[in-house]
Amino acid sequence: MSVKVNGDKEILAYIEKKYGTAGRKKMESAAITKGGNVLKNNMYDAFYPYRDTGYTVTDMNLYGPNKKTGSNRAKLNWQGPHQRYKLMHLNEYGHFIRNGEFLSPRQTGLIENTTRASRDSYRKVIKEELEKRV
Template structure:
């Protein structure tokens, strides 16, 4: 299971086209992947920090994984999810959205933490990408 945070920046296509003309497509893709990786790494760290609220043995935090940035249909993306020997991905959904037991809605300690963390990390992610691209150019 992975939560998706999608960031769209106005004028991004025009900017990328101008950069591709100046530096070449390969170099721009390299810079973009590097920037997205750094931004995703910061979001991953923030998510792990925010998940401390419902930490028991820490397996859910330990099993947070991030894929390296890659292009898919001309869009660069990196995913954050859960994978590991304790198979915590099965419990993340229950922690995030709650569950029903005997007709009662149960909201665990971690209710909504992941969604809030990703929503609050949006500006940090965009700022990181901006700074990294600015440094690389």
């Protein structure tokens, strides 16, 4: 049996027709988890040169996928025992120091740039995972 499916929406429509809504959600969640792991690994590689204690990498968590926002998404954050989420915002956008000067750390914009660079590989992994299950 061979099926020709071109886009993501066509793949999801075919899966839903063949396996039902519950099967589609299960396959979609598995694909999003694999794609999230690709992004998480790219973040590990991006933060490697800036490590000091390594807490930034160890506190990185991938949650999800969940449907709270209306679409099925995974969430990458820095909630952990070392409370790196407080520092990540300052490192991503920069901050003012006590004498009033603006400090831009070396890793300013690293999360945004890594996310943007990983976008194509994330979508590729999701599409491959869904096609593999068809």
